[in-house]
Amino acid sequence: MLSRPRRNRKNSSVRNLVRENALSPHDFVYPLFIVEGKNQKQPISALPGQFRYSIDELLKVCKEVEDLSIPGVVLFPKIEDSLKDSKASEALNKNGLVPRAVRAIKKDFPDLVVFTDIALDPFSSDGHDGLVVDGEILNDETLEVLSQMAVVHAEAGADFVAPSDMMDGRVRNIRQALDAQHFKNVGILSYTAKYASSFYGPFRSALDSAPRAGDKKTYQMDPANSREALRELKHDLREGADMVMVKPALPYLDIIHLFKQHSTLPIAAYNVSGEYAMIKAAGEKNWIDEKRARDESLLSIKRAGADIIFSYFALEFAKDYWKK
Numbered sequence: 001m002l003s004r005p006r007r008n009r010k011n012s013s014v015r016n017l018v019r020e021n022a023l024s025p026h027d028f029v030y031p032l033f034i035v036e037g038k039n040q041k042q043p044i045s046a047l048p049g050q051f052r053y054s055i056d057e058l059l060k061v062c063k064e065v066e067d068l069s070i071p072g073v074v075l076f077p078k079i080e081d082s083l084k085d086s087k088a089s090e091a092l093n094k095n096g097l098v099p100r101a102v103r104a105i106k107k108d109f110p111d112l113v114v115f116t117d118i119a120l121d122p123f124s125s126d127g128h129d130g131l132v133v134d135g136e137i138l139n140d141e142t143l144e145v146l147s148q149m150a151v152v153h154a155e156a157g158a159d160f161v162a163p164s165d166m167m168d169g170r171v172r173n174i175r176q177a178l179d180a181q182h183f184k185n186v187g188i189l190s191y192t193a194k195y196a197s198s199f200y201g202p203f204r205s206a207l208d209s210a211p212r213a214g215d216k217k218t219y220q221m222d223p224a225n226s227r228e229a230l231r232e233l234k235h236d237l238r239e240g241a242d243m244v245m246v247k248p249a250l251p252y253l254d255i256i257h258l259f260k261q262h263s264t265l266p267i268a269a270y271n272v273s274g275e276y277a278m279i280k281a282a283g284e285k286n287w288i289d290e291k292r293a294r295d296e297s298l299l300s301i302k303r304a305g306a307d308i309i310f311s312y313f314a315l316e317f318a319k320d321y322w323k324k
């Protein structure tokens, strides 16, 4: 035998030398759920260890996030039913939950990178990402609302707006609206390839944002397709995205890899709620070693090509990282 691959694995020092990929807290963005009120830290049953925070409690978590060297957070609001309507009007309220949370975070933690989600579902009585008329999800009419929403978030101080709605032409529309209002330094992280996935279940129950009728298959992508993801990528590159995302992450590592080869923009991947819930559930039952399964999964996302990982595991990963 001329070549014996095991020589390079013979002990942990050699393995440390030849390791190709490593995770650090700098790789992560931590998703946070927010709710009205004070002293609220409401557990989310399908996401053990994750909570809906009122703004005062949110600031405490942001302090932890910053102290652990996690560079950013993304915010998702739980909107009261009484504020939801078919036009998702609350999404444009400058004093709504999201703009207030962004202002509070940027005041206390100016260096924390704040991403906001651009889509109508948490605000819409239909629970869809776009406006619904007679069962149809309207594209161009939705773009107007999304662009205004992006401007509201930019005014509040968001660093990046992150359209997760999958309407056609949204990146261009949002870019133009931001530039027209002189927010040329606010970036766009596009959810470029967002699949119609079963893995969003725990997220939708956390926000009570599931579609009231139908599903999201006329706008989110078919899990069977990868060339179509490249088509979406071309659109977003042309339209001025600053970062492109693949979502979910683990069932779509091939798409992350594809994006890495076809773009020079930073690639983000969203390790979504269902991916987190599965590992937590099996870990609770002692069916797997939860921390090892967590680290192996996160590392696979990085190895596939992700530069930025959105994950509910971010905080606990970072705590364990600094303990070592």
Ligand code: PBG
Residues within 6 Å of the ligand: 117, 119, 121, 129, 164, 165, 199, 200, 201, 202, 203, 204, 271, 272, 273, 274
């Ligand atoms: C809203 C949105 C969703 C997620 C992020 N932004 C849900 C959906 O599209 O139904 C899911 C995130 C997760 O499951 O962790 N458009």
